[in-house]
Amino acid sequence: MIVCDNVVKIYKAHELEVFALQGLDLTIEKGELMAIIGSSGSGKSTLLNLLGGLERPSAGSLLVDGKNLLRMTEKELKLYKRLTVGFVWQNQGRNLIPYLTAQQNVELPMLIKGRAQSQKAKDLLKMVGLGHRLHNRLDQLSGGEQQRVAIAIALANDPPLLLADEPTGSVDSKTGDQLLNVFREINETLNTTIVIVTHDTQLMKKVDRVVSIRDGKTSSEMFRMQPHELEEQMREGMFTEETHMEYTVVDRAGRLQIPEQLLQTLGLQEDAQNRVQIEEEDGRIIIKPQHSVKKDA
Structure with a gap:
């Protein structure tokens, strides 16, 4: 349904250029129910606006249901917004x-x-x-x-794609849970592809996949574990409330973003230039911290 290939979005203000998306890669299958998370300024809302046809990418390729949003004429874009995509805003006043x-x-x-x-x-x-x-x-x-x-x-x-920007942000947790059930029923009944931007941790647990965006790139992905995977964890004595398995994304240049919690565990600073040693051992990648060098050093 959606293929983002090295998508870049640049905002210009006076003589400044701000990179909201810095070569983002992402594929979303037809009929998928998934969430996008990220801190403020990470680029998640920008991605949603691009998918909704509200803004155009600055570079890269963005295909939705076979349509290239970067090359659409204004007439084609209006038709796309009317027929291909539905949008649910956090502020109901924008919908009603x-x-x-x-x-x-x-x-x-x-x-x-x-x-x-x-x-x-x-x-x-x-x-x-x-x-x-x-x-x-x-x-x-x-x-x-x-x-x-x-x-x-x-x-x-009847849009094949439904986008939702913080749909539970202005309601209580019980109502938010009910709304998520509505999204799941729509997904299962109509096979509508649904992409939700959210901070709601309860909502995140109920979707099939969670994509984390950091600094304008895909940082990690969490996939809902299948029943046999949960059973295997229980057999191994790993009793947990987690329903998703998390994976860090390695981009086409071989770069990965180490989760903040792991940076702290390794004694590395997120706002500094750190040096680490990377080794291969029995089919695993081992990261060993050496020392940290300040950006202004």
């Missing part, structure tokens, strides 16, 4: 029109496409658990219910 009912809000994207389909709007609202709220306006809905309406709106034109 307050003086319309829930059903009318869902019908609106259909009107823009051609004509409203009342039954389809009702079916989508039922799918997100709001079949009893069809004719309620926004001021009659809770924050979680408004976000469910926003999800139904994003699905109105």
Whole structure:
């Protein structure tokens, strides 16, 4: 569904250039339910904006459902945003029109496409658990219910890709858990590819894959463990609440980003230039810290 190949995004302000993405590589399969995490400024929201067609890459290749977003005309880009991708924002105000009912809000994207389909709007609202709220306006809905309406709106034109930017950020943990269940049902029922940017650790545990972005590049990936992998850990006496197996990503130049926790364990400084010794031993890569050299040395 998505292939990011050495994607670069540069923002220019006066004479300064800021690299939000620095050669990011990422592949997302059709029908995948996955999350993107990263600290503020890591590039995760920039990636979501690129996938949504809200911004264009500065360099590299970005393919979504076979469409090259770097080479699209403005007309093609508008059609892409209307038919290929649905977007759910953290702020429901960006998704909803307050003086319309829930059903009318869902019908609106259909009107823009051609004509409203009342039954389809009702079916989508039922799918997100709001079949009893069809004719309620926004001021009659809770924050979680408004976000469910926003999800139904994003699905109105049957997009193969659904993007969500911190969809649980403005609701409590119980409502957030319910919203995640809605995303999973959509993923399983419609086979919609879903990409969620989140800080919600509970949400991260329930998706198939978690991709961590750091300094504009893919840093690590966590994959949901299969039942036989969990059983194997239990047989080996490794009782843990973890549901995902984490892997550090090695880029095409052979570079990897060592997790912050491991840097601390090795006595290395994240904000310094460190020297380490790398050895191969019995099919394993061994990293041995030597000493640290300050950047200004």
